[in-house]
Amino acid sequence: MPALxxxxxxxxxxxxxxxxxxxxxxxxxxxxWLGRGGPLGAILGFALGGIILLPVGYVYGQWVLRLPxxxxxxxxxxxxFPPIVSYFTGWIMLLAYFIVCPWEAVALGxxxxxxxxxxxxxxxxxxxxxxxxxPRLILxxxxxxxxxxxxxxxxRRFCYCLWSLWESAPRVALP
Numbered sequence: 001m002p003a004l005x006x007x008x009x010x011x012x013x014x015x016x017x018x019x020x021x022x023x024x025x026x027x028x029x030x031x032x033w034l035g036r037g038g039p040l041g042a043i044l045g046f047a048l049g050g051i052i053l054l055p056v057g058y059v060y061g062q063w064v065l066r067l068p069x070x071x072x073x074x075x076x077x078x079x080x081f082p083p084i085v086s087y088f089t090g091w092i093m094l095l096a097y098f099i100v101c102p103w104e105a106v107a108l109g110x111x112x113x114x115x116x117x118x119x120x121x122x123x124x125x126x127x128x129x130x131x132x133x134x135p136r137l138i139l140x141x142x143x144x145x146x147x148x149x150x151x152x153x154x155x156r157r158f159c160y161c162l163w164s165l166w167e168s169a170p171r172v173a174l175p
């Protein structure tokens with residue numbers, strides 16, 4: 001079994017973890033959460049969600065210590081279950097990642113439209129009663145291609161980009 005490359009530093013892991021756990025979903029769903037439960041309800045929801053995910057993070061941490069393999073869930077299930085379970089786990093994880101990518105692209109368009117309302121200018125079609133606008137679609141496709149190139153070029157470069165965004169966000173938001 002090949003060893004892991006071990007090219008990530010501590011702040012690289014932080015950037016990946018923060019982006020994965022928190023992500024952009026809270027920005028997309030915040031208006032709905034605040035409308036239903038208010039600020040205290042949203043805070044309580046995040047706190048309870050974080051507490052519920054603590055055991056999951058602990059188990060993943062133990063698995064990584066026990067089996068440092070880049071195959072992740074497929075390698076972990078291969079240690080415990082028959083090979084067919086590991087095979088289907090790998091495919092389900094791949095399909096799950098394929099589902100997340102378009103959702104993030106749509107989320108970026110929605111958030112960008114809050115900042116730049118002109119992105120809601122040219123409606124192409126509707127899905128489930130919600131309009132799909134051309135500028136948002138172009139922005140989402142561009143983000144997807146950008147992330148694909150970053151991931152193809154290497155995880156270290158990708159983490160550097162995430163960390164740079166994390167460091168520069170307060171300077172942009174608070175001039």
